[in-house]
Amino acid sequence: MKIYPIECGNLKLDGGAMFGVVPKTIWTRTNPADDNNMIDIATRSLLIEDGDRLILIDTGMGNKQNEKFFGYYYLWGNHDIDSSLAKYGFTRDDVTDVFLTHLHFDHCGGAIQWNKDRTGYEPAFKNAKFWSNKDHWQWAVEPNPREKASFLTENIQPIKESGQLNFIDVPQDNFNGTTPLGFDVIFVDGHTDKQMLPKIQYKDKTIVYTADLIATAGHVPLVYVMGYDTRPLLTIKEKEIFLDKAVDENWILAFEHDAHNQLATLKRTERGVRIDETFTFNEVFGE
Template sequence: MKLHTIDTGFFKLDGGAMFGVVPKALWQKTNPADDKNLCTWAMRCMLIEEGDRLILVDTGIGNKQDEKFFSHYYLHGDASLDSSLAAKGFHRDDITDVFLTHLHFDHVGGAVERINGNLAPAFKNATYWSNSQHWDWAVNPNEREKASFLKDNILPIQESGQLKFIDAVDGVAFTDDVKIRFAYGHTDAMMLPQISYKGKQVLYMADLLPSVGHIPLPYVMAYDMFPMKTLDERKLYWNEAAEKEYILYLEHDPMNECCTLQHTEKGIRVKDVFMLKDL
């Protein structure tokens, strides 16, 4: 097995929304905001080579939305999904599986492309993976979360016949070395791949832990649908990660790809930060 970081560029989101009830005087120490109170975030995906499968975890924001949509998110950076795949010696047509942690636009946008005005899966040879509970949640969204679930990103996957569902059972096997964990606070039935790799456990954090700056337990995003559930999940996962020395892979941290956690007098805090390639 090999794991690869796939960078798809950066975008900006409001710092207050990203840190919820935490005052700016605290969160700006780790994630400084610009003059519009926007912080920069990565859209970092992962590529898993296992046997004859090439599994892409999440797809970034994509490029098919209109100029007005993108003007809200200030996309920047030199990396793209295609250029990052090419740097590893791959093309999108080589992808056998697209694993979607959840269906918010910054995670699933690159899963569908627009060609001559028509929408189609961007990975024509891949099986797309979600779970029925989250899929139903996304295609019948609540008013608060509706803006994050764009039909152009979601429905063409199902219409193509390339969509399959994973059972929403914590610890369910996806491959021999990948099992799926679940979290329900950010959005319903978000999936977190846990990968056995080089004798260690690598846990893909998606939006349960956006960045190192979010490690203190109260630093819960205002985007989370069920913040108290997120808080409970963070306690469980943080303790497990610290005690079992998990490698946490960070999708949105603009600087740090991976971290480990440790117990301190102030609670669980970051221990080490490093690149995935250094494992």
């Protein structure tokens, strides 16, 4: 097995929305804001090469939305999924599986693209199976008012219409989910219903892709919860369980949205669980 970080593109989001009730004077210590209160955000996927399988975890926003849509997100940098795949010798057509942690547009938008004559949509990974779970899929296709702007029909329905949609079973114990893809899954419900966090055994280490449970290294402290979360008190409970396990079992956290930190380890302090060290994939795994 090999794992590669895939940089799908960078954007900026409002720091207050990203940190909820945490005061700006505190969160700017780890996530500096510009004059418009915007902070740097990545959309970083993971690519797992495992035998005949090439598994992409999340896809970023994609590029099919209009200029007005992207105008809200202040895109910056020159990352894109195609050049990032090419860096490791792959193309979209090589991807066999696309695992979607959840169906918010910044995680699944890149799964679907315009067709050639722009009359409709098609999978951006034509040879891949797409993986979600039934509970979250239902949550996304019948969205609540709070999340409706994040669950875009053009990102979701074409996956089902393609015939490439598959579902992961949801276990009774959210922290012990399994997949047919060779890694386990942690299910969490605070940000959105049945978000899935891949837990991967790799080179004698455990990597957990934190998606939107812990968006950046700055979000590790227990009560640092995004304003976007549908059930913030549940997020805190889930984070507490997660952080304890991460320290006890020496997990490496892989951040999806941290533009400046790819990986981190944790430690216990008098103030609670905090970042111990941050790394790049190359520093830890030589990749």
